[in-house]
Amino acid sequence: DILRDAKADQHAAANAAHKHHWFEYGEICLHIAVVLCSLVLLTNQKLFLHVGLAATIVGLIIAVFAYLVEHHAEEREADAKPAAVAPAKH
Numbered sequence: 225d226i227l228r229d230a231k232a233d234q235h236a237a238a239n240a241a242h243k244h245h246w247f248e249y250g251e252i253c254l255h256i257a258v259v260l261c262s263l264v265l266l267t268n269q270k271l272f273l274h275v276g277l278a279a280t281i282v283g284l285i286i287a288v289f290a291y292l293v294e295h296h297a298e299e300r301e302a303d304a305k306p307a308a309v310a311p312a313k314h
Contacts, residue, residue: 239294243291246286246290247287247290249286249290250283250284250285250286250287251287252283253279253280254279254284256279256283257276257277257280257283259276260272260273260276261273261276261277263276
């Protein structure tokens, strides 16, 4: 039971780490969008507004993707079996 719970916890941790990276990418896009939309106030160029809105949409899509998609990590047999330790030669 403990081994089964440990494997489930490992899977949950891998899933959370994978989602974390995607949320970071979404956050970066949203930060860029804030900067671009702020430039509209300084320059009065609507191009920054349109690019900022596009960055916002991309950031939101990435965040929704990160929230909805579950990461399926494939366990390798090498990870499941401990490596044999070779005897030391003197």
